[in-house]
Amino acid sequence: MGRVALVTGGTRGIGRAISERLKNDGYSVAANFGGNEEAAKLCEQELGIKCYKFDVSSYEDTGAGIKQIEADLGPVDVVINNAGITRDAPFHKMTLEQWNQVIDTDLSSAFNVTRHVWEGMRDRGFGRIVNISSINGQKGQFGQANYSAAKAGLIGFTKALAQEGAKKGITVNVVAPGYIDTDMVRAVPEKVLESIIATIPTGRLGKAEEIASVCAYLSSEEAAFINGATMTVNGAQYIAG
Structure with a gap:
């Protein structure tokens, strides 16, 4: 059996693209979701992976969900911490x-x-953690003090944890996407979206598959x-020093 990968928020958008890429790379993929049953059902049917509903903001609920995943698929070797929401103001x-x-x-x-x-990763001497941050966690964004703080916090979390896991064969890295062509971004008013694209030197939105490919590499042997490391994938819109 191949390695087991858990993708949180793994049934839509960037998360679904990551789930699909890891499945195609031979992983046994567990895609977590919080509420959208329809998207989860489509994900299971179209990708042929198992989807698990649990609230990642709850420590207890997450523990129960991961226990079920490991009972079904085996110990989790790879985690993509992708789940995220916005509440802008x-x-x-x-x-x-x-x-x-x-x-x-x-x-x-x-x-x-x-x-x-x-602890399981430490015991087995292997683990891959990839935390999905954001360009707005690197540079900040008006109306997103909460989101920018959370996404910047993931970068600090990663840097500390990487040092703890290194001798046990565990890597912990960040992928920081820019503006990616997902339903959420496409819901932005057209004029606003045009103004955003105008600030991207590459001249386009990113593709979810481009984020997935970086995650797949960071998850590999x-x-x-x-x-x-913090891997920026933003079309040169923001280059961190």
């Missing part, structure tokens, strides 16, 4: 609920998921010496 109008929802789902979820697989 200018800071002077942002509510505590909007702040907590995004921090819990976009940042705390990475702890909840990774903590439940970490060949990427064993890449650890604690």
Whole structure:
């Protein structure tokens, strides 16, 4: 049996592209989802993978979900922490609920998921963690104090954890996408979307498959010496120093 990969938020958008790529690369893929049953059913039917509903913002719910995945597929070797939401608002109008929802789902979820697989990875001497951040976690974005904080937090989480896992054969890296051609981005008003694309030197939105290919490489045996890195995939829209 091949290695087992868990992709959170793995049934739509970037997450689904990652799930599909890892499945095609020979992994046994578990795609987590939070609420969209229809998308999960399509994902199972079209990709031939198992989808698991649990709330990654809950430590207990995540633990139960991962226990079921490991009972069905075996120990989790690869985690793609992709689950995320937005609750945008200018800071002077942002509510505590909007702040907590995004921090819990976009940042705390990475702890909840990774903590439940970490000891097993240490014991087996192999693990791959890929945390999906964002260009807006690197440069900030108006109206996204919560989202930018969460996505920047993933970068710090990654850098610390990479040092802890290195001697046990575990790598922890970040992929920071720019603006990717997903349903969420396409829902932006056309004039706003045009203004965004105008700031991308490549002249287009990214493709979900381009994010998936980076995740697939970082999940592989060949990427064993890449650890604690932040891989920017944004068409040169933002180049971190």
